[in-house]
Amino acid sequence: MTSTPMADLWPTLPGADTRPEAAYRLLQAAVESFAERGFHATTTRDIATAAGMSPAALYIHYQSKAALLAEISQAGHAATLALVREAVSGEGGPVERMRRLVEQFTAWHARARTVGRVVNYELHALPEDAYAVVAALRLDIEREVSALIGQGATAGDFQVSEVRTAARAVTSLGIDVSRWYTDRSTETPEELGRRYGELVLRMLGARI
Amino acid sequence: MTSTPMADLWPTLPGADTRPEAAYRLLQAAVESFAERGFHATTTRDIATAAGMSPAALYIHYQSKAALLAEISQAGHAATLALVREAVSGEGGPVERMRRLVEQFTAWHARARTVGRVVNYELHALPEDAYAVVAALRLDIEREVSALIGQGATAGDFQVSEVRTAARAVTSLGIDVSRWYTDRSTETPEELGRRYGELVLRMLGARI
DNA sequence: TCGCTGACTAAGCGCTTGCTCAGCATGGTG
DNA sequence: CACCATGCTGAGCAAGCGCTTAGTCAGCGA
Numbered sequence: 001m002t003s004t005p006m007a008d009l010w011p012t013l014p015g016a017d018t019r020p021e022a023a024y025r026l027l028q029a030a031v032e033s034f035a036e037r038g039f040h041a042t043t044t045r046d047i048a049t050a051a052g053m054s055p056a057a058l059y060i061h062y063q064s065k066a067a068l069l070a071e072i073s074q075a076g077h078a079a080t081l082a083l084v085r086e087a088v089s090g091e092g093g094p095v096e097r098m099r100r101l102v103e104q105f106t107a108w109h110a111r112a113r114t115v116g117r118v119v120n121y122e123l124h125a126l127p128e129d130a131y132a133v134v135a136a137l138r139l140d141i142e143r144e145v146s147a148l149i150g151q152g153a154t155a156g157d158f159q160v161s162e163v164r165t166a167a168r169a170v171t172s173l174g175i176d177v178s179r180w181y182t183d184r185s186t187e188t189p190e191e192l193g194r195r196y197g198e199l200v201l202r203m204l205g206a207r208i
Numbered sequence: 209m210t211s212t213p214m215a216d217l218w219p220t221l222p223g224a225d226t227r228p229e230a231a232y233r234l235l236q237a238a239v240e241s242f243a244e245r246g247f248h249a250t251t252t253r254d255i256a257t258a259a260g261m262s263p264a265a266l267y268i269h270y271q272s273k274a275a276l277l278a279e280i281s282q283a284g285h286a287a288t289l290a291l292v293r294e295a296v297s298g299e300g301g302p303v304e305r306m307r308r309l310v311e312q313f314t315a316w317h318a319r320a321r322t323v324g325r326v327v328n329y330e331l332h333a334l335p336e337d338a339y340a341v342v343a344a345l346r347l348d349i350e351r352e353v354s355a356l357i358g359q360g361a362t363a364g365d366f367q368v369s370e371v372r373t374a375a376r377a378v379t380s381l382g383i384d385v386s387r388w389y390t391d392r393s394t395e396t397p398e399e400l401g402r403r404y405g406e407l408v409l410r411m412l413g414a415r416i
Numbered sequence: 417t418c419g420c421t422g423a424c425t426a427a428g429c430g431c432t433t434g435c436t437c438a439g440c441a442t443g444g445t446g
Numbered sequence: 447c448a449c450c451a452t453g454c455t456g457a458g459c460a461a462g463c464g465c466t467t468a469g470t471c472a473g474c475g476a
Contacts, residue, residue, distance in 0.1 A: 021425075037332060040248035040309065044464060054425045059465065061423095120387075121329060124245060165403050168388065169381060176380040179328075187373065195373050203411040230453080252434060262455050267435065269453095 009075045009115065017048065023061035025051040030068045035114035039069055039125035069122060070130035076112075076119035077137040083145075087205055088144045094152030095206050101148065102170065102200045103193035110189035111179040116178030145171055159205030170200055231269035233259040233374045238276045243322035247277055247333035265307065276303030277330060278338035283328035284320075285345040289352075291316055296352045303414050309356065310378065310408045311401035317385040318397035324386030353379055358413065367413030378408055 029050035033042040044065050048055045062068050087101035109116045126134060146167040152158035160166040172197060187195070201208050237258035241250040252273050256263045270276050295309035317324045334342060354375040360366035368374040383406060395403070409416050 015471095020423085038246060038248060041244060041333070043462085044277070053423095055424085055464085056466075058423055065464070109352045125337070161406075162403060165400070166407065169404065169407055172384040172388070173377060173380055175375060175387075176384040179383075180376065182378070194375070195370060196377065199374065199377055199411045204415060223422095228453085251432080261453095262432085264436075264456080265454055273434070 009079050012029065020061070022051070022053065022057070026053070026058060027063055027068065027071065031072055031114050031118060034069065034072065034122055035117040039065075039118075039122045066125070066127050066130075069118070069125060071120065071125060072115065072118050073126060073130065073134050074137075076115045077134050077141075080105075080108065080119070081137050081141050084141050084144045088148050094148060094155055094157045095201060095208070096205075098148055098152065098158075099197045099201060101145070102174065102197040103172075103190075105174040105193075106177055106196040107189040107193035108184070109174050110181040110192055113178045113181050116175075120175050120178055125153070142167060142171060152204065154192075157206055166204060169203065171198065217320075219356050228269070230259070230261065230265070231304045233260070233342070234266055234269055235276065235279065239280055239322050239326060242277065242280065242330055243325040245405075247273075247326075274333070274335050274338075275325070277333060278335060280323065280326050281330065281334060282338065282345075284323045285342050285349075288313075288316065288327070289345050289349050291348050292352045296356050302356060302363055303409060303416070306356055306360065306412065306414070307318045307405045307409060310382065310405040311398075313379075313382040313401075314385055314404040315331050315397040315401035317382050318389040318393070318395075318400055321386045321389050324383075328383050328386055350375060350379060360412065360414070365414055374412060377411065381408065 026047060026104075029047045030042070033046050033050065037046075042065075044058055045055050046064075047068070048058050048124060051057075058065075058068075062071070074163050083104050084101060087104050090097055090100060092100075122205070123131065123134065146163055149158060149160060149166050149170070153160050153163060177196075181189075181192075185192075198208075234255060237255045241254050241258065245254075250273075252266055253263050255273075255276070256266050259265075266273075266276075270279070291312050292309060293393075295312050296305060298305055298308060313353070331342065333341065354371055357366060357368060357371050357374050357378070359372060361368050366374075381406075385400070385404075389400075393400075406416075
């Protein structure tokens with residue numbers, strides 16, 4: 001279910017990630033548990049048991065429970081920013097690029113909803129230094145989206161009165177997907193992405 | 209700051225609410241603390257201290273920490289549903305009512321963002337019976353929005369391919385406001401509401 | 417065969433948690 | 447005055463928390 005998105009974040013290619021398999025299992029268990037119950041309601045025993053180990057084994061691979069959260073949050077944000085950058089700097093005009101951005105951003109938040117929940121809703125539990133890193137990544141994401149809307153507006157492709165508000169709305173729609181999307185949702189992540197793409201383009205006043 | 213929305217949820221009119229003032233103070237402290245740190249990271253000592261009491265005093269007014277959360281969540285959802293019903297069943301055509309709905313829904317989630325965070329992001333911490341009540345209220349909210357979009361679509365005022373997806377997007381936009389809106393936001397809740405109203409109407413294909 | 421290393425566990429430490437309870441001050445009532 | 451209900455506190459209990467420690471054991475190079 002979430003194995004594909006997880007693999008996207010922490011590549012298991014030989015040489016690309018030297019992390020032992022046990023550390024990877026702990027990471028996966030932590031994502032699942034943090035997403036379902038939240039960071040503070042998750043115990044180190046939960047994570048270790050789900051990874052098939054004793055609680056003490058966690059501390060061989062990670063400094064603390066919070067370090068696990070920091071790792072997940074930073075990798076998740078980095079992956080999201082990469083996705084956004086790829087769409088924004090891709091081929092085509094503002095309309096085409098915005099459509100691709102929303103499609104990918106939305107589909108990612110549906111597909112990787114467990115990681116997405118940790119990334120977007122457990123920020124307050126991050127240690128201060130990890131939070132600073134993540135906050136910078138979030139700002140970058142917002143700036144990329146704003147820049148694309150700005151380009152479209154000056155090119156006459158979009159009609160928006162406030163670029164920042166429009167950018168907020170676009171990212172907001174995608175982020176919130178990770179809150180409500182479930183296994184039982186009838187739309188596939190890709191279908192949802194296409195539909196949200198349409199809605200956003202109309203919202204931005206694009207003639208389509 | 210949040211005192212006005214709080215008063216909306218738990219009226220202090222003489223006779224309307226027989227709750228002792230101390231219980232009200234505990235409620236307010238709990239909302240603030242749950243919103244900032246989350247339910248599980250909040251201790252009963254946090255709440256009691258913020259309300260100017262010893263931890264034991266909490267249990268004179270509420271059965272448990274979870275009972276406080278249940279009270280907040282149910283009152284918050286009830287208030288939101290009332291707001292939605294008032295807008296949906298108000299005067300005017302679908303376009304006019306949708307604009308008012310989004311304006312009010314958005315402004316509420318900005319103004320009452322502390323309550324809003326508890327309402328939308330602490331559902332998983334609710335005891336099972338309280339969750340059932342709240343889930344029913346959430347379903348009602350979604351149904352009201354869907355019904356209005358459906359009306360507008362059949363009347364030819366909206367162009368939407370999937371009513372459910374469109375309804376999701378509309379409520380999603382409003383809910384997510386409680387996540388990101390802060391004291392430092394430059395837009396007032398009402399300004400934000402008006403702008404989101406415009407964006408949503410365009411998203412729904414209304415000719416405006 | 418040997419000593420060493422890295423991954424792991426059983427046990428448990430010190431602390432915090434949600435919650436309880438005996439008792440105290442207050443103010444209204446006979 | 448006595449009486450008691452009410453609202454609260456100080457002290458503290460049992461359980462559970464994150465994390466540590468001492469020790470086990472398979473695998474490996476010399």
